[in-house]
Amino acid sequence: MTNEGQGLDRGLTNYGDRDFARYLRRSMARSMGVSTELLERPIIGIATSPSQFNNCHRYMPQLAEAVARGVLAAGGLPREFPTISLGEVFLNPTSMVFRNLMSMDVEEMIRAQPMDAVVVIGGCDKTVPAQLMGAASAGRPVIQLVTGPMMTGRHKGERLGACTDCRRFWGKFRAGEIDDEEIQQVEGRLATTAGTCAVMGTASTMACITEALGIALPGTAAIPAVDSQRLVAAEETGKAAVRLARSPITPNQIITQESVENAFRLLMSLGGSTNAIVHLTAIAGRLGIRISPERLNEISDETPVLVDLKPVGEGYMEDFHAAGGVGAVLRELRHLLHLDCLTVEGTTLRERLDCPAGWVDRKVIRAFDTPVSKIGGLISLSGNLAPGGAIFKRAAATPSLFEVEGRAVVFEGLEDLAARIDDPTLDVNADDILVLKNAGPLGAGMPEAGYLPIPSKLARAGVKDMVRISDARMSGTAYGTIVLHIAPEAAAGGPLAIVRNGDRIRLSVSEKRIELLVDEAEIARRLSNWVPRPSPERGYARLYHRSVLQAPDGCDLDFLVSAPNNSNV
Incomplete structure (x- = not known):
C-alpha cells in the first residue's frame, strides 16, 4: 500500500487522526447501503456531466449505469460523481470560457476523492478536452467514454x-x-436524437482523437449515441477501468509526444475541426508536450484526407462508424504512425493494428493511395498579421481563394458585426476580406464567431464564399475560406488590433502566410496608440482574463500548464 492509500483508504480526510478518518469514512460509506465486502474492492470513479442544458448528454444516466455494471462485473466498486456540464449552444458568452473551469473541477474531484481509477464520460464540444486536461493533471489512471454522435x-x-x-x-x-x-x-429536423453533432465537427473529432491517443477503448469513438453497442462499450469501459486500477497506467504514460503526433495525423486525415488543434494543444500542455507550428505543417503536408464526411465531404458519423471507424483510418496511416505508443488496455498501437481488419467502406474511408485530398485538412499560417500564428482549414475552403489579395472590411467586435453585416449600405464586394477583431480568448472568450456570415446583399447576389479572418474560433461543423485563431489577438495588442478599413491583406496558402500589406513603420505607429480594454472585476471571469493563454498555447490558464519536457519538437 502506498502512502496515499488505496480504495476507500486513498486520500483520507485530514482530522489529524488517520484511524479516526478511516473509521468515519467507512461509517458514512456504509450509510449509503454498501456492504463491507464491496468496500474492500478497487474503487472506480465515474465522472458524469449530464444537464438539462446539454442535449448531447441526454443519455448519460444510462451510460453511467452501464459503466457501473461493467465495474461490478469486473470486481470493482463504482462511485458516480458529477462535474460541470458544458452544453455548447446553451452557454454565454461561449463554452470555451468554461472549458478550463471544467478541467479544474475534473482534476480536483479526481484528486480529492478516493478512487483507484476513473471513467470520464462526456461528448459535447468542450467537455472531452476539459475532462482529458483535468485527468492528465490529476495523474490518476483514467479512461474516456464518449456519448456518441446523433443519427441524421x-x-x-x-x-x-x-x-x-x-x-x-x-x-x-x-x-x-x-x-x-x-x-x-x-x-425541427436537424437534431432528432440524443448525441453530439452528426458530422465531423469538434465533438466527433475529439472523440476520434481520444481513441487515437489510446485513452479510450478501440472502436468506441463513432458508435451512435442511440445504438445499443454504445451501452456495451460503456460496460466494457467499466471493466477496463478495474483492470487499470489493478495494474495502473497513468495518463502521462499514454499521452506522450509520439501519441500526440499520432492524434494530429488522425486529425489531418479526418479533415477534422480546427478547434481540435487548440484542445489537443491544451491537453498536451498539461504534460509539458508541445508540437510546433512547423511540425504541425509537416504532419499536414504528409497526411492525406481519407474520410469523406461533412463538412469536408458528404457523409455523416453513422456512415463513418459503419464504414470501419477510427481503426480503419489508423490502418491506412500505419506507416506514418508511432506504433509503440501505450494504450489504456496495456497494449501498444502496433498490437491493435496487427489484429485482423474488418470490412471497410471505401466510399467513406478512402485507401491511402486514393484519398479525398493528398494533403491534410489543417495548416498553421504565419506572417506580420499573425506573428504568433493562425489556423486555416484548407479542406473546407474554396481553392480559388487560396492565393488572394483584398481590401479589408473591418468589424471591431461581435456587436459591430451583428449591427452592420446585413446593412444594405455596407461597402463590401465579393473580393474583399472580412476582418473581425476582439473575438479572441481575452476579447470575447473566443467564441465560434470566425464563421462570419456572407453579407446578405452579397449572399442574395449568389456569393457563396469569401475570405474571412479573425482571432475567433469556428465551429468544427462549418466550412469556408476562413483564417482563425490569429495570435496575438486584437485584445492582447496584436497587429490585428490596428487593421483599418481599406488596408490590403494577402493570403497565401502555398506559402502558409497571412500578411497585412501596410508599412512596418505605420504598423508600429498604430500599435503605439493602442489602448487595452479594462479587465473584469470579479469571479471566474477575472481569473480567466488574468491567466488565459493565447490560441497557440491552447487557451489554457497559465498556472495549469506544465513546463516543457525534453522531448518537445
Whole structure:
C-alpha cells in the first residue's frame, strides 16, 4: 500500500487522526447501503456531466449505469460523481470560457476523492478536452467514454445532420432561397436524437482523437449515441477501468509526444475541426508536450484526407462508424504512425493494428493511395498579421481563394458585426476580406464567431464564399475560406488590433502566410496608440482574463500548464 492509500483508504480526510478518518469514512460509506465486502474492492470513479442544458448528454444516466455494471462485473466498486456540464449552444458568452473551469473541477474531484481509477464520460464540444486536461493533471489512471454522435434526420428526401446542414440551410435562408416556414421545418429536423453533432465537427473529432491517443477503448469513438453497442462499450469501459486500477497506467504514460503526433495525423486525415488543434494543444500542455507550428505543417503536408464526411465531404458519423471507424483510418496511416505508443488496455498501437481488419467502406474511408485530398485538412499560417500564428482549414475552403489579395472590411467586435453585416449600405464586394477583431480568448472568450456570415446583399447576389479572418474560433461543423485563431489577438495588442478599413491583406496558402500589406513603420505607429480594454472585476471571469493563454498555447490558464519536457519538437 502506498502512502496515499488505496480504495476507500486513498486520500483520507485530514482530522489529524488517520484511524479516526478511516473509521468515519467507512461509517458514512456504509450509510449509503454498501456492504463491507464491496468496500474492500478497487474503487472506480465515474465522472458524469449530464444537464438539462446539454442535449448531447441526454443519455448519460444510462451510460453511467452501464459503466457501473461493467465495474461490478469486473470486481470493482463504482462511485458516480458529477462535474460541470458544458452544453455548447446553451452557454454565454461561449463554452470555451468554461472549458478550463471544467478541467479544474475534473482534476480536483479526481484528486480529492478516493478512487483507484476513473471513467470520464462526456461528448459535447468542450467537455472531452476539459475532462482529458483535468485527468492528465490529476495523474490518476483514467479512461474516456464518449456519448456518441446523433443519427441524421430527414427533410424533403435528404438526410440532415447538425450542424453543417444547419449552417447550409441558414445560408439559404439569408440568401432568400427558402422561406420562414421551411427554415422552421428544418429547425425541427436537424437534431432528432440524443448525441453530439452528426458530422465531423469538434465533438466527433475529439472523440476520434481520444481513441487515437489510446485513452479510450478501440472502436468506441463513432458508435451512435442511440445504438445499443454504445451501452456495451460503456460496460466494457467499466471493466477496463478495474483492470487499470489493478495494474495502473497513468495518463502521462499514454499521452506522450509520439501519441500526440499520432492524434494530429488522425486529425489531418479526418479533415477534422480546427478547434481540435487548440484542445489537443491544451491537453498536451498539461504534460509539458508541445508540437510546433512547423511540425504541425509537416504532419499536414504528409497526411492525406481519407474520410469523406461533412463538412469536408458528404457523409455523416453513422456512415463513418459503419464504414470501419477510427481503426480503419489508423490502418491506412500505419506507416506514418508511432506504433509503440501505450494504450489504456496495456497494449501498444502496433498490437491493435496487427489484429485482423474488418470490412471497410471505401466510399467513406478512402485507401491511402486514393484519398479525398493528398494533403491534410489543417495548416498553421504565419506572417506580420499573425506573428504568433493562425489556423486555416484548407479542406473546407474554396481553392480559388487560396492565393488572394483584398481590401479589408473591418468589424471591431461581435456587436459591430451583428449591427452592420446585413446593412444594405455596407461597402463590401465579393473580393474583399472580412476582418473581425476582439473575438479572441481575452476579447470575447473566443467564441465560434470566425464563421462570419456572407453579407446578405452579397449572399442574395449568389456569393457563396469569401475570405474571412479573425482571432475567433469556428465551429468544427462549418466550412469556408476562413483564417482563425490569429495570435496575438486584437485584445492582447496584436497587429490585428490596428487593421483599418481599406488596408490590403494577402493570403497565401502555398506559402502558409497571412500578411497585412501596410508599412512596418505605420504598423508600429498604430500599435503605439493602442489602448487595452479594462479587465473584469470579479469571479471566474477575472481569473480567466488574468491567466488565459493565447490560441497557440491552447487557451489554457497559465498556472495549469506544465513546463516543457525534453522531448518537445
